[in-house]
Amino acid sequence: MADLTISLKHLVKKFGNQTVLKDINLDVHTHEIVGLIGPSGAGKSTVIKTALGMEVADGGSAKVFGTTMPNRELLANIGYMAQTDALYYDLSGKENLKFFAVMKGLTKDETSKEIDHVAKVVDLTQDLNKRVSGYSGGMMRRLSLAIALLGKPKLLILDEPTVGIDPALRRQIWKELQNIRDEGRSILITTHVMDEAELTDKVALLLDGKVMAFDKPDVLKMQYEVDSIEDVFLKAEGDL
Amino acid sequence: MNRVLKELFRDKRTLALMFLAPILILLLMSFIFNSNSTTNVDIATVSMPSNINSNLDNTKHVNVTKYSSKKAANKALKDDKVDAIIQKKSDNYDLTYSNTDSTKTAAVKMAFKNAMTNTTISTLKSKLTLASTALAKVQSQIPNAAGTTTQQKQTSSTPKITNHYVYGNSDTGFFDKILPILMGFFVFFFVFLISGMALLKERTSGTLDRLLATPVKRYEIVFGYMASYGILAVIQTIIIVIVTVWLIGIQVVGNIFYVILINLILALVALAFGILVSTFANSEFQMMQFIPILVIPQVFFSGIIPLDSMAGWVKDISYIIPIKYSGDAASRVIMQGQGLGSLGLDFGVLFIFLIVLTILNVVGLKRYRKV
Numbered sequence: 001m002a003d004l005t006i007s008l009k010h011l012v013k014k015f016g017n018q019t020v021l022k023d024i025n026l027d028v029h030t031h032e033i034v035g036l037i038g039p040s041g042a043g044k045s046t047v048i049k050t051a052l053g054m055e056v057a058d059g060g061s062a063k064v065f066g067t068t069m070p071n072r073e074l075l076a077n078i079g080y081m082a083q084t085d086a087l088y089y090d091l092s093g094k095e096n097l098k099f100f101a102v103m104k105g106l107t108k109d110e111t112s113k114e115i116d117h118v119a120k121v122v123d124l125t126q127d128l129n130k131r132v133s134g135y136s137g138g139m140m141r142r143l144s145l146a147i148a149l150l151g152k153p154k155l156l157i158l159d160e161p162t163v164g165i166d167p168a169l170r171r172q173i174w175k176e177l178q179n180i181r182d183e184g185r186s187i188l189i190t191t192h193v194m195d196e197a198e199l200t201d202k203v204a205l206l207l208d209g210k211v212m213a214f215d216k217p218d219v220l221k222m223q224y225e226v227d228s229i230e231d232v233f234l235k236a237e238g239d240l
Numbered sequence: 241m242n243r244v245l246k247e248l249f250r251d252k253r254t255l256a257l258m259f260l261a262p263i264l265i266l267l268l269m270s271f272i273f274n275s276n277s278t279t280n281v282d283i284a285t286v287s288m289p290s291n292i293n294s295n296l297d298n299t300k301h302v303n304v305t306k307y308s309s310k311k312a313a314n315k316a317l318k319d320d321k322v323d324a325i326i327q328k329k330s331d332n333y334d335l336t337y338s339n340t341d342s343t344k345t346a347a348v349k350m351a352f353k354n355a356m357t358n359t360t361i362s363t364l365k366s367k368l369t370l371a372s373t374a375l376a377k378v379q380s381q382i383p384n385a386a387g388t389t390t391q392q393k394q395t396s397s398t399p400k401i402t403n404h405y406v407y408g409n410s411d412t413g414f415f416d417k418i419l420p421i422l423m424g425f426f427v428f429f430f431v432f433l434i435s436g437m438a439l440l441k442e443r444t445s446g447t448l449d450r451l452l453a454t455p456v457k458r459y460e461i462v463f464g465y466m467a468s469y470g471i472l473a474v475i476q477t478i479i480i481v482i483v484t485v486w487l488i489g490i491q492v493v494g495n496i497f498y499v500i501l502i503n504l505i506l507a508l509v510a511l512a513f514g515i516l517v518s519t520f521a522n523s524e525f526q527m528m529q530f531i532p533i534l535v536i537p538q539v540f541f542s543g544i545i546p547l548d549s550m551a552g553w554v555k556d557i558s559y560i561i562p563i564k565y566s567g568d569a570a571s572r573v574i575m576q577g578q579g580l581g582s583l584g585l586d587f588g589v590l591f592i593f594l595i596v597l598t599i600l601n602v603v604g605l606k607r608y609r610k611v
Contacts, residue, residue, distance in 0.1 A: 053609065
């Protein structure tokens, strides 16, 4: 078995009186793409924020690379893409990339090489010098993904990365994600698109603050005796 | 930090607001303001006749202190204990105004004039009664007695009055007095608003989250903002100073460099303040709502409206107003030409504001990332 990258054990997270996460157990290994699916408000973003150390767990443990989060230095090895695009609209695409590269602590040589590489992956090379305010929604999403890819992080945490991206490019991005996995890096991804969930190595079904099911897509389909992840999702929700 | 600057310079409108708006407002105010209001004045008198002294003292809002020599009075003037000196030299009067507050200068002039008239009238009266008692006795001497009174009147009512001004001249108006404070206010207001908005935008657009998802340290973010807005504040202050000196024609006695330094520190305080306040706002509109609550009171207590006439407890509020200290320091540099040494207290307090607010900000960012 490959190494453990993320390890969440009996994770509990409360906001005020509301318990958002009740008991989350989730492991992400290297060479693995783990998909996190669940209805809106199930706590997908909270899981991600806790793994990043932006929130502190109220119970249980959250470890990344064997170290308990929050830990600032570890963030250098994590590429994060939020649900919102989180870009500086007055800057050009290149300036955005450059800024985050500096923030991630890349050296100058690495920076320019990395920018060229990630721009190619998301197919933005030609538009890099335009200001982001002139980008289309899909272009912004791609730039946001490019920022997460900067610096070849060992762990990628992507919150809805393919919203608003056309099918051809989506396929291309998934191919790149699979390349990243094959390099021995790991990816934790949330998604609403169920056929994307089929592309992952493992799917975690998040419902009511708990991981209801966590296994390979095929195994899940067999368990629930259906033939698509979408049906698994609906059935699990119906069982509740 | 580099990024913040770049972003700012792309935003032409915000820049224009920061640099042009203060100039416009300053110019407008210089045209509008030159009004007077009642204030209390302290006058030092040297070798003055006692009747004029008591007449002066009887005037409302005027306190008279007698000094034995011009030297002692001058010292009091310099220490800000008195606002003007009146000295009698043989038959002439020598008036020296500190003139840091034109309303006070005007009040002194008025009081002195009234006192002089009153004294003249009373001497005239006594002369007249004297003359009328003599009238009954020596009727033939009437024209003679009348002649003496008119003569007396002439000598006592037209002594030569010389005016001296420590700062500025007879044209120094109310505007000149509030200008150093206004300068600080503009720096404070615009830096506060724009930095608060910038961080708010960073927070609502999610870039702050993303920034915090990199190994960047929290204080690096705060300092980065401070450095870039510090540069902007320096440019803004320089522009304002140039405008006030060249366009409006204000006399700066002290070192202009100190003025810039004071305003730079104030800008950093404003920046830290803006960032702190922006964490309590969820939208630009809510940020605007802080202006009447937090910024406008600063104007009232900054010293633009004379604080001496306020009640004691109201006066105490001014001690927590950063602009009061910068305005105080800037006034002293511009009007009295004081050096850095005598501004220690003002600087100290401003630095304390700055340090406390910065620490609060660094800690406050913990809300968004726990390390």
